Amino acid sequence: MSEHLVTLYHLNDLGADELRRLLPGHPDLRITEIGPDEDPHDHRDALADATIVLAPLEKERRITAELLDGMRRCRLVQSVAVGFDGVDHHAAAEHSIPVANIPGFNTDAVADWTVGALLSLLRRYAAGHAKIESGGWGPEGLRGRDLSALTVGIAGFGSIGRAVARRLDGFGSDVLVHDPVPSEPDRTYVGLDDLAARSDVLTLHMPLNEATRGVVGDALLSRMPRGSYVLNAGRGGVLDEDALVKALDSGQLAGAALDVFAEEPLPADSPLRGRSDVLLTPHTAGVTVEAYHAIRARLVESVDRVLSGEAPRNVVNGVISDGVRPSAGV
Template structure:
């Protein structure tokens, strides 16, 4: 559409203005403004006020706030270039009639692969075995692991990624239990969260972060797990109370944990999770693969082309219903 203005605060995967223009040849008149990764979006109010489409930042510190959204009177879409959408105040956007969309599912296989790989890392003592040989040792003492077919794995959050994890565990022969408010595969065994923890040898978290889930997996829930159980978090960092996790590990209640996400990222240098042999730490890269990279680019371009062509956006996460993509009414 004429006079469209794309403002991007997204800075991964080499998607700068030149690359975006190359990927959107059907919109030769599109204006593109890039707000750099070290720049505060509040210093670019004029560009955002003129934007018709905005690519949200990944960093919560550079979040598109309610104050900025109130000035974005032409905005037809704030697009998150991820599954999560922490880079924009989506509730404020909803009140202003601005749709916020995400890109679900592009890295579901990547995250599911990591979660099952992390499970194997924990229950088969990969790190301890490697360290034994590296230190000149040998032998199985203390390295007796578990067969995945003998384990009950509880999946908390059964969206696209949770379902992908379940399919992989089915192939290993694990017993799979599920907790999710919306049953998507009725043949699965759905249980309340407390029961999920109590019955699972391994609890793997794939839940969104919101007011209801923040800190949900804490002392009380971890205490319900059998002694020597494991926890994996490849969902959102704030769902798991990291202090409670450390206490459970120190007491022996948990035998180990694997974390791809953290309440604060990067993980603080003084975090008690660092330097532990019973914790696998990963820098929020479970979903980073070559295949996921190409998938996210393709889905982003599809979303942008759709909205810039005057169609309603897909995958809107904040409840704004758009029948057709016209400039937002004056607010």
């Protein structure tokens, strides 16, 4: 039976024709696209026959435990991102289906966004632009802060957190770190409460799980120095957005920059909208030309590897595979 790739991933130009062009070593590969407006549950037969599935980005189109139960030929569910919210990876593990992600492809992009967004908050670039556009001039209301004078706390010190720290070192900021696994012994590691209490800026790069969901809320924000800043380019659910709005309204926080949100797209009635003290971007911190080329190359490498009978890399759900999926009785 021939190899069959089913893709629920829809972004840029990685459709069936482009995937075939990028995988010339597998001329007999069948590719099925399930469109962005289609429910994967309406395509059970295609998924049941798939040997590789590219997971969707949208949580609403998630590959559920019910679908995974019928995917008896599947040797890999590949997330085309760092995150893997588009698949129930726990259920996949129960069916011995590896789920892999693509880590690190946009590390520099997200780190650049973080420092750029922070500078925008500190120096009030948008307000200055608006002042000129409205016919104004002069520094009134535009007094900023020097990044070199501030202590920046980094919550989550994986590859992106470390890249942010390297950039902040160049600005001369004091950097504090919170992470359960110390990776750079020369850094100052502190608990999360201590991090908040000592940081003029708190930037979040934490994974979302039961331990971190909503962890940055009223209690933690109240520990920060008055007039401080919060940035989130990690996972939306880590930050309690209602608590953030209250902290901004009270003056406890001077500003915030967010690229990720608890609900995406950000609801039209979100109180985060329309504020001069908040910078919002639509989950695009990691979107650059260089990151795009990197993720394409890594995706093709991963798919080619499994189609060639090798075990997948960057498996996130603990399934050890030798590249051959058991028949499970079929």
